[in-house]
Amino acid sequence: GENVEQHPSTLSVQEGDSAVIKCTYSDSASNYFPWYKQELGKRPQLIIDIRSNVGEKKDQRIAVTLNKTAKHFSLHITETQPEDSAVYFCAASKQPGGYNKLIFGAGTRLAVHP
Amino acid sequence: DGGITQSPKYLFRKEGQNVTLSCEQNLNHDAMYWYRQDPGQGLRLIYYSQIVNDFQKGDIAEGYSVSREKKESFPLTVTSAQKNPTAFYLCASTSTGIFNSPLHFGNGTRLTVT
Numbered sequence: 001g002e003n004v005e006q007h008p009s010t011l012s013v014q015e016g017d018s019a020v021i022k023c024t025y026s027d028s029a030s031n032y033f034p035w036y037k038q039e040l041g042k043r044p045q046l047i048i049d050i051r052s053n054v055g056e057k058k059d060q061r062i063a064v065t066l067n068k069t070a071k072h073f074s075l076h077i078t079e080t081q082p083e084d085s086a087v088y089f090c091a092a093s094k095q096p097g098g099y100n101k102l103i104f105g106a107g108t109r110l111a112v113h114p
Numbered sequence: 115d116g117g118i119t120q121s122p123k124y125l126f127r128k129e130g131q132n133v134t135l136s137c138e139q140n141l142n143h144d145a146m147y148w149y150r151q152d153p154g155q156g157l158r159l160i161y162y163s164q165i166v167n168d169f170q171k172g173d174i175a176e177g178y179s180v181s182r183e184k185k186e187s188f189p190l191t192v193t194s195a196q197k198n199p200t201a202f203y204l205c206a207s208t209s210t211g212i213f214n215s216p217l218h219f220g221n222g223t224r225l226t227v228t
Contacts, residue, residue, distance in 0.1 A: 004156070
């Protein structure tokens with residue numbers, strides 16, 4: 001079955017620096033890759049997602065890149081701010097499985113220091 | 115805010131007791147899900163339901179049971195057969211068009227069994 005590995009498990013950056021979180025997946029048929037942000041004591045929330053027919057997607061300070069050949073995808077956060085501090089989860093799934101086949105990575109705890 | 119309500123936020127039980135976690139949504143979503151979150155691990159799917167009166171096992175269903183008698187409600191029972199029940203439990207929902215909406219999560223229930 002699908003396996004998603006996420007690195008690093010913890011990441012500490014200074015405010016204003018960039019942060020990159022990487023995930024690899026095992027099933028080449030996976031074609032949907034969302035990223036969730038979970039602040040301390042709160043629910044996970046979708047921050048960005050990408051489908052396999054796209055190599056990169058941006059939303060303000062957040063971008064996701066996908067390399068289908070290498071089977072990895074990455075989250076890039078530029079100009080980090082203290083409110084970016086949270087746990088970030090990547091995930092992968094394949095149609096027509098949808099969300100019931102969504103496999104999550106173990107998470108990355110990002111700390112942004114002022 | 116409207117969405118998914120999980121109750122209670124914290125739950126304590128003695129070993130050997132069954133316990134039921136509540137999940138209610140007012141998003142008119144057809145599909146609902148239960149995930150378990152453990153430290154250092156990603157979210158793992160316990161059960162999911164795509165329509166009333168129907169549900170399917172996820173990756174770690176052993177020791178759990180669910181029901182889906184109403185569209186709005188998807189309670190999870192943690193039975194005494196679950197060997198390691200202490201965890202953070204998240205309920206989620208989506209519309210049934212596979213990628214019509216992201217997973218909407220509740221705020222979670224932290225269960226401690228001693």
